[in-house]
Amino acid sequence: MWNRHKKENDKGKGRLLPFFLPEEIITFVTEPYLNLVVGGKKGKPGERLSVEGINPEAVENFIRKKKKLYSPEKYIRGIRNGDITLLSQAITLLESSLPVHQELAGNILAGCLPYAGKSIRVGITGVPGVGKSSFIESLGVQLTENGKKLAVLAIDPSSQKSGGSILGDKTRMERLAASTSAFIRPSPSAGTLGGVASKTRETILLCEAAGFDVIFVETVGVGQSEIAVHSMVDFFLLLMLAGAGDEIQGMKRGIIEMADMILITKADGDNLEAAGKAVREYKASLHLFPVPASGWLPRVKTCSVLENRGVGEVWEEILDYIAFTKSNGYFEKKRKQQARYWFYETLNNGLKQHFYGDEKVKKKISEMENAVMEKEEDPYKAARDILTDYFVG
Numbered sequence: 080m081w082n083r084h085k086k087e088n089d090k091g092k093g094r095l096l097p098f099f100l101p102e103e104i105i106t107f108v109t110e111p112y113l114n115l116v117v118g119g120k121k122g123k124p125g126e127r128l129s130v131e132g133i134n135p136e137a138v139e140n141f142i143r144k145k146k147k148l149y150s151p152e153k154y155i156r157g158i159r160n161g162d163i164t165l166l167s168q169a170i171t172l173l174e175s176s177l178p179v180h181q182e183l184a185g186n187i188l189a190g191c192l193p194y195a196g197k198s199i200r201v202g203i204t205g206v207p208g209v210g211k212s213s214f215i216e217s218l219g220v221q222l223t224e225n226g227k228k229l230a231v232l233a234i235d236p237s238s239q240k241s242g243g244s245i246l247g248d249k250t251r252m253e254r255l256a257a258s259t260s261a262f263i264r265p266s267p268s269a270g271t272l273g274g275v276a277s278k279t280r281e282t283i284l285l286c287e288a289a290g291f292d293v294i295f296v297e298t299v300g301v302g303q304s305e306i307a308v309h310s311m312v313d314f315f316l317l318l319m320l321a322g323a324g325d326e327i328q329g330m331k332r333g334i335i336e337m338a339d340m341i342l343i344t345k346a347d348g349d350n351l352e353a354a355g356k357a358v359r360e361y362k363a364s365l366h367l368f369p370v371p372a373s374g375w376l377p378r379v380k381t382c383s384v385l386e387n388r389g390v391g392e393v394w395e396e397i398l399d400y401i402a403f404t405k406s407n408g409y410f411e412k413k414r415k416q417q418a419r420y421w422f423y424e425t426l427n428n429g430l431k432q433h434f435y436g437d438e439k440v441k442k443k444i445s446e447m448e449n450a451v452m453e454k455e456e457d458p459y460k461a462a463r464d465i466l467t468d469y470f471v472g
């Protein structure tokens with residue numbers, strides 16, 4: 080009747096909970112909730128427990144109360160007024176897998192959409208240690224001092240277990256974090272990359288409705304996360320270290336091709352000469368690439384956060400790019416393509432979740448996996464059989 084549930088970083092023995100509680104509720108369960116289910120503190124393990132005993136409405140109401148959820152209108156109004164607390168709560172709802180949260184978040188998002196879309200969205204990528212956080216802090220402070228409202232979001236697939244590395248970065252972005260015009264939000268810590276990234280995109284929209292006119296999306300990784308970020312920003316900035324080869328930096332050609340600008344960081348001290356050399360090399364290799372669809376030829380420049388050089392120039396570059404792509408129609412075109420991308424992403428994710436979450440499918444997959452590995456089953460036939468069963472029944 081009772082199962083032991085242990086959270087990932089729970090050092091204790093975990094918690095004994097009724098077997099029938101759905102997984103997403105378990106993460107929320109506390110003693111009061113148990114009392115509600117079993118009917119009072121005296122409900123002993125194994126007693127008075129039945130699936131019928133659970134009133135889903137009571138559970139939802141309880142969760143609503145416990146998390147102090149408000150009506151969608153209240154969130155929307157708050158966000159529109161720039162209320163950071165309500166904005167943060169709405170983002171947490173977006174990131175939650177609880178159906179009641181998802182529904183509320185969906186309504187909030189829908190209400191905010193008409194007010195979204197007006198910011199400049201910039202993706203910032205590069206290997207760990209290249210200087211992303213330092214750069215964001217430096218440019219961010221300049222922007223906020225000039226009256227901009229800046230939101231910094233992060234997608235970091237490597238930090239999904241540790242729960243968002245930008246938390247540590249917040250200390251690196253001390254000055255920015257202290258500014259009332261800046262909003263810094265770590266990456267959501269659960270789910271697949273596709274899921275995490277789509278939450279980040281929705282977060283952009285909420286931030287825009289809250290009046291943030293510049294959005295930075297920081298990402299670290301090689302490949303997948305860049306594609307996701309590229310699909311939600313207007314300008315994609317690639318930070319590179321001088322002196323380290325492309326292979327060392329783990330940069331695939333595709334990522335360089337996505338970049339609207341390459342910025343060689345830490346161009347100071349002993350590194351100055353190497354930085355200049357890197358600029359020449361990247362310029363030469365960019366010439367070998369086809370002209371990008373935007374018509375914009377990416378520039379290669381250097382910067383030093385330490386000596387405060389070249390940082391503000393990046394912003395000038397971004398503004399030039401926005402003006403250029405707005406005048407040639409590419410800006411709108413890209414945003415439309417991005418909307419289509421996320422439409423399909425969401426469909427794909429939904430299908431996957433439904434398929435892999437299906438009990439029958441789960442059982443069959445676990446049976447078949449071994450058979451396929453032991454060559455007892457043909458992998459294609461095994462997969463087709465499972466799919467046919469799922470779709471045709």
Ligand SMILES: Nc1nc2c(ncn2[C@@H]2O[C@H](COP(=O)(O)OP(=O)(O)O)[C@@H](O)[C@H]2O)c(=O)[nH]1
Pocket residue numbers: 205206207208209210211212213214251344345346347382383384385386
């Ligand atoms: N010399 C020099 N060091 C820098 C510069 N920018 C960042 N760093 C250092 O590089 C290290 C990594 O920077 P960080 O911003 O955390 O990189 P991230 O991992 O890409 O976010 C830190 O120790 C910074 O102090 C710079 O312009 N010049």
Ligand SMILES: [Mg+2]
Pocket residue numbers: 211212213248
């Ligand atoms: Mg960082």
